[in-house]
Amino acid sequence: MKLNVNGRELDTDAAADTPILWVLRDHLGMTGTKFGCGRALCGACTVHLDGAPIRSCVTPLAAAEGRRITTVEGLSPDRGHALQRAWLELDVPQCGYCQSGQLMSAAALLASNPAPTDADIDAAMSGNICRCGTYPRIRKAIHRAAELARDGAAS
């Protein structure tokens, strides 16, 4: 089956019922997207399907046919996405395992809402568990990224 991942057309022989998570990780060698729970409970596997955040651990490959998948590797070529810059500025990650999923959920939020409030952030990010408890910095970094994106757009 043909797939579009981060703008590239890729081929995979994975069975159609294979969750996108494992296609990315095992078949395509893109390990940025993480396995956390296998049941859409923790958000570590979040990727975008046509720009919308999905839990790739429960979404079969068949659902991606003819659609665009974006993973953390596709967020930017150079860690230049406003969220990545803010994440680095505030040193958000601790163990870091959940952060790909956090970034992808946050990226979907900012794409649809360039100036999210705390309540917007609560709503968009409540599906992503961070066991290290980086939540205060995640919240600050999303606000900061919104600023960076606005400044970037203005300049």
Added chain:
Amino acid sequence: MSAVMSPGRRDFLKLSAVAGGGLVIALSLPACGRKQALGSEAGGMPNAWLRIGGDNTITVLVDKSEMGQGVYTALPMLLAEELEVPLAAVRVEAAPPGPEYVNRAIGVQITGGSTSVRESWDKLREAGATARVMLVQAAAAAWGVEPAECRVEGGRVLNADGDALTYGAVAEAASKLPVPKDVPLKSPDTFKLIGTPARRTDSPGKVDGSAQFGIDVRLPGMLYGALAQSPVLGGSLKAVHAPSGEAASAMPGVHAVVPTSTGVVVVADHYWQARKALNALEIEWNAGPNADLDSRGIAATLANAARPGSGIPVRSDGDAAAALKAPNKVLRAIYRLPLLAHATLEPMNCTADVQPDGCDVYVGTQWQDAAQATAAKAAGLDPAQVRIHTTLLGGGFGRRLELDFIPAAVEVSKAVGKPVQVIWSREDDMTHDAYRPPANHVAAGALDGNGRLVAWQLHIVSPSVTARMFPAAVADPKVADPFAVEAAQNFPYDVPNVAVDYNQQEIGINVGYWRSVSHALNCFVAESFMDELAHAAGQDPFEFRRALLGSQPRFRRALEEAAAMAGWGKPAAGRHQGIALMEGYGTHLAQVAEVSIDGGQVKVHRICCAVDCGRMVNPAIVESQIESGIVFGLTAALWGEITLERGRVRQTNFDGYRLLRLNEMPAIEVKLLASTEAPGGVGEPSTALVAPAVCNAIFAATGRRLRDLPIGKAFRT
């Protein structure tokens, strides 16, 4: 913990031959021993901690595992400070197992006990300073000048004439010099890097998906394994129903169905294929001794073992038993704590590549030398033939001190003759943890006619982690497991009669070290009970504590600072406050929690934490660790509970084992107190104070004393 740093403790946990001669090498430092193993390609200067290549690359070997606590930043900072290079100039590499990497505070190669900075503070500064002196000597010799006429700056040695040689240019010559002794370390007032909020070295890879955790290891020809373990804890594999085994073996991508020492593994080209085939297996298990074990039975076992004064004495000041009699006002209370899972977000996994004459193991472990020994045993090799490659850890919290995820990968790789990565499902991980010990503690206290606390007694009843993991350390029946009595043996208050004893009561299943270990159990009881005593004495809980800390300036300062941050005694309308205090890992801290109760629903609004952890290497990381520990503690206090039924764990995933989410966060405020004391540990202590601070606030709000965690059993949360 503080006990871990005492000389007695050090001897006590010196368990393996590995711990024996290694210390000398590690302490005598540069340019010895490891040259061969680490290589000195390009004419560099190797030692156990540092490689400087002829091409000017500076590599710091970090002996502690990076699991989020920031050791890949803080430890290189110590070395870079003395080497006079910016942090950005050093590359970080995980150290292999080896005697020079034994954690001197523990006696084995472990990342734990909040020891990383404490144990490295002198060691890595000495390593950096020694290397610097040798580089200067080599450059001075090349110029024919005295070393005293030279200085270093930005990775170069400079002389009075303005000549410069890079470290790389003199590294090989330096490596041939004798290792100088008693090299002076920089005085703290000249630190350029230590004490600054330098950016973490591991962040870039964690924002672009390139960071390599154990689960991300990819080797040529590697297969994937999914495993099944006995659903009853302590059970074993009886048989795989043969037709189901044949059917699974015939499924797409499947290479083999392999019985292992810990269960059965299906090996396939891809993980999902292995998982699907595993689900098709019909497996029979021997239930073993825990077939009828349930949570009620465990609670009863602990409760029946509780007989204050019958355990191993841990502390005995004055005569508590005599003071716990009339005419004093006597309070007694029983506190209970549940089993808890670690629930690291990266499930357990291990990748092994067994060859006839050796084995490579890629694993996120907190215990390298034991991982090596475990893999060697599973492979039938000598430990020296096993190479442990420590990856980043997707959370540790003590879970990755366990070794149970290693043997299956090694056995299966050996069986199929290929590299294999075995990945536990979330369900495997949740239901086969080494859980935090449950407890049934009995506390008693006596107040005299003036409301003064004259006796305090704590009877600790809990299974011992150490008895399983380091049996030699607790072989003497007169010695209590030091990791069971933390935050009790150092009861800080000025009370004439204090008695603490420990009754080790096993419960039939493995318990494990869990972030902050017994601090979390004992601080909950001690600080909740102090609150009970304060109220019984008719005193403000803060003032009651403060009055008993006259001889404890560090405790008192932390308490006063936390109270000041929180505006103690003046909460906003509808809010209620609770306070708790502790010393753990050489760090003194206090927390104030602010809660409201609305229609039986508890909401935690704010947690203020004042921390005196001595000198800090990187205050930004310290702050994030304190925050992290608070979230960890709050999750446990509100919801944490593992229960058993017929020997099986009932919670299987994050729906049954709830973890705090971003939208549920209180405001967390951390104040780091300036201090010139020796560095204290920061990865764990803040976890332990949350439950007592929050429960004390709930008492202030409702008059209801919670002595049985989690809070969610008594209130909606």
